[in-house]
Amino acid sequence: MFRPLIQSWKRLPTPVAAHSMRSTSNGGNCSLKLANKVAVVTGSTNGIGFSIARRLAQDGAHVVISSRKQQNVDRAVATLKKEGLGVSGTVCHVGKAEDRERLVATALEHCGGVDFLVCVAGVNPLVGGTLKSSEQIWDKILGVNVKAPALLLSRLLPHMENRGLGVYNVSKTALLGLTKTLAVELAPKSIRVNCIVPGYINTDFSQVSFGLMGRVSLFQPPLLFPYRVGQPEDCAGLVAFLCSPEASYITGESIAVAGWSPHL
Numbered sequence: 001m002f003r004p005l006i007q008s009w010k011r012l013p014t015p016v017a018a019h020s021m022r023s024t025s026n027g028g029n030c031s032l033k034l035a036n037k038v039a040v041v042t043g044s045t046n047g048i049g050f051s052i053a054r055r056l057a058q059d060g061a062h063v064v065i066s067s068r069k070q071q072n073v074d075r076a077v078a079t080l081k082k083e084g085l086g087v088s089g090t091v092c093h094v095g096k097a098e099d100r101e102r103l104v105a106t107a108l109e110h111c112g113g114v115d116f117l118v119c120v121a122g123v124n125p126l127v128g129g130t131l132k133s134s135e136q137i138w139d140k141i142l143g144v145n146v147k148a149p150a151l152l153l154s155r156l157l158p159h160m161e162n163r164g165l166g167v168y169n170v171s172k173t174a175l176l177g178l179t180k181t182l183a184v185e186l187a188p189k190s191i192r193v194n195c196i197v198p199g200y201i202n203t204d205f206s207q208v209s210f211g212l213m214g215r216v217s218l219f220q221p222p223l224l225f226p227y228r229v230g231q232p233e234d235c236a237g238l239v240a241f242l243c244s245p246e247a248s249y250i251t252g253e254s255i256a257v258a259g260w261s262p263h264l
């Protein structure tokens, strides 16, 4: 049953970079919104990332799947291929430079360029006081959640241009600033940078993070609108929209997909 809660709720962002104007080139069903586009999605073998990958592929994009374990990449790629979707995959721990290089190389090898980078991979190894966090925890969270998206985009940027177009809370808040800064810096190259800010979304990640804070029991079904639990697909629809031509005049925005959870 739903019980009201008085703790505050932090909605935490996931960055999306999209090239606005690349022309199509690699076949597929051209009637689809993202036909002939290429999307690289990190952390995309489970949860929100997997749902975003599936949705972008359903909309016609070729999607490069990635996460830390080969078996998970193989499973996600096989599942989506069975659904008739255009995907490829490689292992990429976003905190490792050599893995990021391999992800870039895979995208270029299969697709020749990249239109969308969706950085979903994120970690929160500790739920606790900010000032009680060790240096190792700070390094891990900032490395994966903030540094990796920036470094990955810097590696992919030349290939997006060539196509002719287009401690956890602290780390995620830093992404809001990174989104604004990169949106301004990359606007002259017709590259849009937006951020989705999920509220409570029902995935393994939220079970661990919010379970440790004693909040998961609030989200037991059955809960109906407006108290229903967010699902990964709720995020995927917004990312598909941000990657579509309909969003070509939207950049530098952070958009919440949070239902009622910000009010907790």
Ligand SMILES: NC(=O)c1ccc[n+]([C@@H]2O[C@H](COP(=O)([O-])OP(=O)(O)OC[C@H]3O[C@@H](n4cnc5c(N)ncnc54)[C@H](O)[C@@H]3O)[C@@H](O)[C@H]2O)c1
Pocket: 011, 012, 013, 014, 042, 043, 044, 045, 046, 047, 048, 049, 066, 067, 068, 069, 092, 093, 094, 095, 120, 121, 122, 123, 144, 197, 198, 199, 200, 201, 202, 203, 204, 205, 206
């Ligand atoms: N679920 C929520 O309620 C919620 C709320 C706000 C923000 N988020 C954010 O959404 C994103 C996805 O979370 P989710 O709920 O889908 O979690 P999830 O655990 O279901 O999926 C996380 C994915 O990221 C991958 N991953 C983790 N660390 C990685 C790394 N270093 N390199 C590459 N891949 C890595 C995992 O393998 C997995 O595929 C995260 O950035 C999280 O911070 C989630």
